[in-house]
Amino acid sequence: xxxxxxxxxxxxxxxxxxxxxxxxxxxxxxxxxxxxxxxxxxxxxxxxxxxxxxxxxxxxxxxxxxxxxxxxxxxxxxxxxxxxxxxxxxxxxxxxxxxxxxxxxxxxxxxxxxxxxxxxxxxxxxxxxxxxxxxxxxxxxxxxxxxxxxxxxxxxxxxxxxxxxxxxxxxxxxxxxxxxxxxxxxxxxxxxxxxxxxxxxxxxxxxxxxxxxxxxxxxxxxxxxxxxxxxxxxxxxxxxxxxxxxxxxxxxxxxxxxxxxxxxxxxxxxxxxxxxxxxxxxxxxxxxxxxxxxxxxxxxxxxxxxxxxxxxxxxxxxxxxxxxxxxxxxxxxxxxxxxxxxxxxxxxxxxxxxxxxxxxxxxxxxxxxxxxxxxxxxxxxxxxxxxxxxxxxxxxxxxxxxxxxxxxxxxxxxxxxxxxxxxxxxxxxxxxxxxxxxxxxxxxxxxxxxxxxxxxxxxxxxxxxxxxxxxxxxxxxxxxxxxxxxxxxxxxxxxxxxxxxxxxxxxxxxxxxxxxxxxxxxxxxxxxxxxxxxxxxxxxxxxxxxxxxxxxxxxxxxxxxxxxxxxxxxxxxxxxxxxxxxxxxxxxxxxxxxxxxxxxxxxxxxxxxxxxxxxxxxxxxxxxxxxxxxxxxxxxxxxxxxxxxxxxxxxxxxxxxxxxxxxxxxxxxxxxxxxxxxxxxxxxxxxxxxxxxxxxxxxxxxxxxxxxxxxxxxxxxxxxxxxxxxxxxxxxxxxxxxxxxxxxxxxxxxxxxxxxxxxxxxxxxxxxxxxxxxxxxxxxxxxxxxxxxxxxxxxxxxxxxxxxxxxxxxxxxxxxxxxxxx
Numbered sequence: 001x002x003x004x005x006x007x008x009x010x011x012x013x014x015x016x017x018x019x020x021x022x023x024x025x026x027x028x029x030x031x032x033x034x035x036x037x038x039x040x041x042x043x044x045x046x047x048x049x050x051x052x053x054x055x056x057x058x059x060x061x062x063x064x065x066x067x068x069x070x071x072x073x074x075x076x077x078x079x080x081x082x083x084x085x086x087x088x089x090x091x092x093x094x095x096x097x098x099x100x101x102x103x104x105x106x107x108x109x110x111x112x113x114x115x116x117x118x119x120x121x122x123x124x125x126x127x128x129x130x131x132x133x134x135x136x137x138x139x140x141x142x143x144x145x146x147x148x149x150x151x152x153x154x155x156x157x158x159x160x161x162x163x164x165x166x167x168x169x170x171x172x173x174x175x176x177x178x179x180x181x182x183x184x185x186x187x188x189x190x191x192x193x194x195x196x197x198x199x200x201x202x203x204x205x206x207x208x209x210x211x212x213x214x215x216x217x218x219x220x221x222x223x224x225x226x227x228x229x230x231x232x233x234x235x236x237x238x239x240x241x242x243x244x245x246x247x248x249x250x251x252x253x254x255x256x257x258x259x260x261x262x263x264x265x266x267x268x269x270x271x272x273x274x275x276x277x278x279x280x281x282x283x284x285x286x287x288x289x290x291x292x293x294x295x296x297x298x299x300x301x302x303x304x305x306x307x308x309x310x311x312x313x314x315x316x317x318x319x320x321x322x323x324x325x326x327x328x329x330x331x332x333x334x335x336x337x338x339x340x341x342x343x344x345x346x347x348x349x350x351x352x353x354x355x356x357x358x359x360x361x362x363x364x365x366x367x368x369x370x371x372x373x374x375x376x377x378x379x380x381x382x383x384x385x386x387x388x389x390x391x392x393x394x395x396x397x398x399x400x401x402x403x404x405x406x407x408x409x410x411x412x413x414x415x416x417x418x419x420x421x422x423x424x425x426x427x428x429x430x431x432x433x434x435x436x437x438x439x440x441x442x443x444x445x446x447x448x449x450x451x452x453x454x455x456x457x458x459x460x461x462x463x464x465x466x467x468x469x470x471x472x473x474x475x476x477x478x479x480x481x482x483x484x485x486x487x488x489x490x491x492x493x494x495x496x497x498x499x500x501x502x503x504x505x506x507x508x509x510x511x512x513x514x515x516x517x518x519x520x521x522x523x524x525x526x527x528x529x530x531x532x533x534x535x536x537x538x539x540x541x542x543x544x545x546x547x548x549x550x551x552x553x554x555x556x557x558x559x560x561x562x563x564x565x566x567x568x569x570x571x572x573x574x575x576x577x578x579x580x581x582x583x584x585x586x587x588x589x590x591x592x593x594x595x596x597x598x599x600x601x602x603x604x605x606x607x608x609x610x611x612x613x614x615x616x617x618x619x620x621x622x623x624x625x626x627x628x629x630x631x632x633x634x635x636x637x638x639x640x641x642x643x644x645x646x647x648x649x650x651x652x653x654x655x656x657x658x659x660x661x662x663x664x665x666x667x668x669x670x671x672x673x674x675x676x677x678x679x680x681x682x683x684x685x686x687x688x689x690x691x692x693x694x695x696x697x698x699x700x701x702x703x704x705x706x707x708x709x710x711x712x713x714x715x716x717x718x719x720x721x722x723x724x725x726x727x728x729x730x731x732x733x734x735x736x737x738x739x740x741x742x743x744x745x746x747x748x749x750x751x752x753x754x755x756x757x758x759x760x761x762x763x764x765x766x767x768x769x770x771x772x773x774x775x776x777x778x779x780x781x782x783x784x785x786x787x788x789x790x791x792x793x794x795x796x797x798x799x800x801x802x803x804x805x806x807x808x809x810x811x812x813x814x815x816x817x818x819x820x821x822x
Contacts, residue, residue: 028126028129028130029065029126029127029129029130029132030130031065032061032062032065032127032130032132033130033131033132035061035065036058036061036094039054039057039058039061039094040054040094040260048280050253050281050283050284051252051253051254051256051257051281051284051285052249052252052253052284054094054256054260055090055091055092055093055252055253055256056090058092058093058094059087059090059092062087062092062098063083063087063164066081066083066098066100066123066164066165067081067164067165069122069123069126070123070164070165070166071165073119073122073123074115074119074122075102075119075123075165075166076166076167077166077167078104078105078107078167078170079102079103079104079105079116079119079166079167079170080102080103080104080163080164080165080166080167080168080170080171080174081100081101081102081103081123081164081165081166082100082101082103082161082162082163082164082171082174082175083098083099083100083101083161083162083164084099084100084101084157084158084160084161084162085097085098085099085135085157085160086099087099087100087162088157088160088161088162089160089162089226090162091222091252093252093255093256093258093259093265094256094259094260095133095259095263095264095265095266096133096259096265097133097134097135097265098127098132098133098134098135098136099135099136099157100123100134100135100136100137100164101136101137101138101139101144101161101174102116102119102120102123102136102137102138102139103138103139103140103141103144103170103171103174104116104138104139104140104170105140105141105167105170106140106142116138117138120136120138123136124136133265141170141173141174141177144158144174144178145158145177145178145181148178148181148182149181149185152189152192152193152196155178155181155182155189156226156230158174158175158178158182159178159179159182159229159230159233160226161174161175161178179233182230182233182234183233183234183235186234186236186319187319187320190315190316190319193227193230194312197223197224197227197312200217200223201218201219203217204217204218204219204221205218205219206218206219206220206301206305207219207220207221207251207297207298207301207304207305208220208297208298208299208301208302208305208438208449208452209298209447209448209449209452210447210448211271211440211441211446211447212268212269212270212271213268213269213297213301214267214268215251215254215255215258215267215268215269216255216267217267218301219301219305219308220300220301220302220303220304220305220308221251221301221304222248222251222252222255224304224305224308225240225244225247225248225251225304227308227311228240228244228304228307228308228311231311231312231315234315236311236314236315236318236319237311237314237315237318240307241307243303243307244303244304244307246300246303247299247300247301247303247304248304250285250296250297250300251297251300251301253281253284253285254269254277254285254297255267257277257280257281257285258273258277260280261273261276261277261280269297274290274293274294275290277290277293278290278292278293290440291439291440294438294439294440294449295437295438295439295440296438298438298440298449299437299438302418302421302422302438303422305418306418306419306422309375309415310378313345313346313375313377313378314378317344333348333350333351335350336368336372337364337365337367337368338364339352339353339354339358339361339364339365340353340361340364340365340368342372342374343377345374345375346374346375346376346377346380347365347368347369347372347374347375347376347377347380348376348377348379348380349361349365349380349383349384355383355384355387355388356387356388356389357389359388359389359391359392359395359396359399360396360398360399360402361384361388362384362388362420362425362429363399363402363403363405363406363429364398364402365380365384366402366406366416366417366420367402367403367405367406367409369412369416369419370405370406370409370412370413370416371405371409371412372412373411373412375415375419376416376419381419381420381423381425382423384423384425385423385424385425388425388428390428391429393504393505393507394504394505394506394507395505395506395507396507397507400506400507400508403429403506404472404475404476407458407461407462407475407476407478407479408462408465408471408475409462410459410462410463411459413455413458413459413462414455414456414459417455418455421433421437421451430502432480432483432498432502433451433483435483435485435486435487436449436450436451436454436482436483436485436486437451438451439451439485439486441453445569445570445573445778446569446570447569447570447571448568448569448570450482450485450486453482453568453569454478454479454480454481454482454483455479456567456568457478457479457481457561457564457565457567457568457569458475458478458479458564458568459568460478460563460564460567460568461474461475461477461478461560461561461564462475463564464560464563464564467556467560468556468557468560469553469556470512470515470553470557473512473515473516473519473557474557474560474561474564476503476506476516477499477516477519477520477523477557477561478561478564478565478568480495480498480499480502480516480520481495481519481520481523481561481565482495483495483498483499483502483520484496484497484498484520492520492521492522492523492524493521495520495521496517496518496520496521497517498520499516499517499519499520499521500513500514500516500517502516503516503517515551515553515554515557518548518549518551518554519554519557519558519561522547522548522554522558523558523561523562523565525544525547525548525558526544526558526559526562526582526585526586527562527565527566527578527582529544529585530578530581530582530584530585530771531578531581531771531773531780531782532732532741532743532771532782533734533739533741533784534739534768534769534784535581535584535585535588536588536599536600536601536602537601537739538597538598538599538600539734540585540734541585541588541589541592541598541599542592542598543734544585544589545589545592545593548589550592550593551593552590552593555586555589555590555593559582559583559586562582563579563582566578575662575773577662577663577678578773581663581771604667604669604674607624607626607637608624608637608639608667608669608674608676609669611624611637611639611674612639612669612670612672612674613670614639615639615640615641615672616670616671616672619641620693620697621638621639621640621641621693621696621697621700622638622639622640622693623636623637623638623639623689623690623692623693623696624636624637624689625637625686625689634678634679634680634686635676635677635678635679636654636659636676636677636678636679636689636692637674637675637676637677638650638673638674638675638676638677638692638696639672639673639674639675640672640673640696640700641671641672641673642668642671642672642673643673643700644761645758645761646673646675647664647666647675647757647761647767647770648753648754648755648757648758648760648761649696649699649700649706649754650675650677650696651664651677651751651753651754651757652699652706652707652710652751652754653692653695653696653699653706654677654679654692654753655710655713655750655751655752655753655754656695656706656709656710656713656751657687657691657692657695658681658682658683658750659677659679659680659681659682659686659687660679660680660681660682661677661678661679661753661772662677662678662679662680662772662773663676663677663678663770663771663772664676664677664678664753664767664769664770664771664772665677665769666767666768666769666770706754710750710751710754711751713750713751714749714750714751727744727745727746727747727806727809727810728744728745728746729742729743729744729745729802729805729806730742730743730745731743731798733792738792739768739784739785740784740785740786740792740793741782741783741784741785742760742782742783742785742801742802742805743780743781743782743783744756744779744780744781744782744783744805744809745778745779745780746778746779746781746809746810747778747779748778748779752779752781752809753770753772753781755808755809755811756781756783756805756808756809757770757783758808759804759805759807759808760783760785760801760804760805762804763800763801763804764787765785765786765787765801766785766786766787767783767784767785767786768784768785768786769783769784770782770783770784785801
């Protein structure tokens with residue numbers, strides 16, 4: 001489209017504010033900024049440009065302004081203005097920096113260097129003054145090539161040279177010389193190129209499986225597509241395929257929409273961006289909602305990753321060999337397993353492999369690759385995809401054995417499963433995988449897509465196989481525990497059916513099929529019970545044991561699966577205090593399964609009883625610390641005369657001293673409240689117990705304004721971050737114990753437990769126990785509530801409590817969205 005069509009009243013083929021007839025500008029870049037703003041925010045009645053059309057219009061706009069300005073300031077014979085980077089590739093996003101090179105022949109008359117410098121200043125200064133990001137240089141062809149030999153970034157940029165103004169032959173000479181130098185020097189630069197690429201991946205993470213991916217720098221992002229172009233320019237690999245180009249267009253479109261939404265340069269797509277991006281550009285992107293968008297982006301990035309990894313291996317193999325290396329024989333084929341060999345650092349099929357007659361060959365090759373940490377050759381994957389037979393139900397025992405060997409390889413299995421999935425082989429083995437492939441999670445604490453989460457959990461489970469009597473079922477359960485997601489029903493219920501069908505297909509014994517299905521059905525039982533119920537209540541333990549059919553092997557498997565599931569969810573999900581809670585629940589269940597009565601609540605320790613006696617004698621609160629400043633998590637016991645509001649005040653004092661609370665166990669002895677808090681310092685060392693005691697005394701006496709002090713501390717220490725997640729309240733009723741549990745899901749803030757506990761106390765509710773889980777910036781707090789009359793909470797009372805808790809959680813925030821679920 002013409003740029004004039006996108007601006008407000010553009011004339012003679014030029015955008016608004018630029019004189020197309022004279023080919024000149026008014027001497028500054030203000031009109032350029034105004035025209036860009038008109039493209040981004042069209043006037044009423046004008047159509048909004050889609051991302052691809054906007055990108056094209058932005059390129060035309062900048063080309064027009066730069067070429068006009070260059071002509072006006074004297075860029076002509078013997079000099080040329082060229083674009084590299086995003087503008088050179090015609091991939092300009094709204095707030096991309098301009099990468100420009102003013103190239104000259106160096107043969108100007110005396111004072112030519114000074115003259116070209118003046119021309120450059122006349123080009124650059126208007127852009128700087130207008131606040132447009134600019135990366136610029138002034139060089140001869142020889143100087144540019146010399147810099148490129150030592151600066152990899154410059155070398156890659158010169159592969160994208162595009163003429164804008166001035167001498168076209170000079171621009172073409174720069175482009176041709178840069179490409180020739182790149183091809184000639186690629187052998188010496190390849191290792192540096194790979195090292196820089198891997199360092200970028202390490203910094204930016206993966207685009208395909210991250211909740212907030214870096215579209216530009218992440219593994220599978222736009223930089224990797226540019227890497228493919230660079231390898232093709234070196235004549236080491238073919239040009240990117242159609243699938244890769246489609247992936248490139250999707251990520252470019254998303255990047256345009258991110259810039260448009262943010263009003264600035266943005267490459268990381270945050271969770272809150274997706275909804276608005278879909279609302280504004282769903283038709284252009286070919287998606288229906290944010291989950292559809294996430295799946296499309298994940299699939300695109302995985303396509304790029306697979307192509308990039310294969311291209312790097314092919315490029316290394318294609319590098320010209322020199323000196324003694326050129327005289328060496330071709331790499332030998334080293335046998336690895338039946339029908340599987342290593343050749344040139346890759347796993348390939350042996351020459352005599354019977355692909356069409358060996359149903360276990362795919363899995364045997366995959367298990368070998370995972371064990372040896374060698375990649376599978378792309379040609380081998382394509383041959384298997386074309387010729388490997390379907391595995392019939394039930395699988396041969398050899399195939400099941402190879403699958404377990406693959407799953408038990410740990411870290412080595414991740415890339416292998418990805419390679420199988422990208423070539424369709426994994427989906428042929430597990431048709432159920434299609435529903436979770438590239439499926440984004442709905443819980444913020446998950447950092448992976450559902451399919452990658454399953455692989456990560458299996459990797460973690462491989463590290464725990466020595467702890468269970470049935471490692472085979474642990475690995476299979478880890479692989480399919482969330483296989484029911486992506487459907488309308490409860491994923492545990494759907495997953496149970498799918499796991500039973502899958503177990504039969506694999507050829508498991510009927511009893512093992514039942515155990516596998518039960519693992520999937522109940523994989524959340526232990527973590528939910530430990531965090532939402534009272535494990536010390538015998539009724540809670542009896543209910544878990546009854547649910548598991550008194551099966552100690554199932555209990556053992558679920559315990560290991562819960563740990564692997566947490567470790568494979570994201571950082572900070574599996575913590576020492578969570579491990580302690582779950583371990584205590586499992587220990588109590590084992591006692592009951594052994595035929596003994598369920599253990600009752602743990603009695604107060606001797607130290608806690610002694611603390612209570614001191615308080616009863618002198619009436620002053622006491623604080624003890626079990627641990628020292630070198631430990632990450634310690635237990636702090638607070639004893640004080642029992643009175644309403646003690647929990648909120650104690651929690652507030654802990655927050656005042658920068659202590660993060662993980663659990664709160666509330667007890668009583670002889671009229672003295674004995675509350676044990678599991679805490680860890682947010683930063684620094686633990687405070688002295690005497691300081692905590694004195695502040696608690698002052699709070700109880702009313703001489704310390706705790707809300708004001710906490711508000712000041714929050715202003716001083718809380719740092720601005722992304723928009724807080726919507727706060728939610730979820731209610732749970734435990735039929736076995738009659739307990740009512742309120743679960744609060746919100747964003748972490750200093751003093752949060754103090755405010756919420758105070759809100760509950762103001763509603764005349766007693767808190768029997770509390771479980772506090774902090775994962776990154778998210779918090780999941782559970783409170784077991786009792787009324788003074790020991791009665792349940794009706795709907796009206798729950799609504800009032802819910803509103804009070806949400807108001808306390810959101811205090812000081814800017815009108816966050818609130819929601820609840822029952």
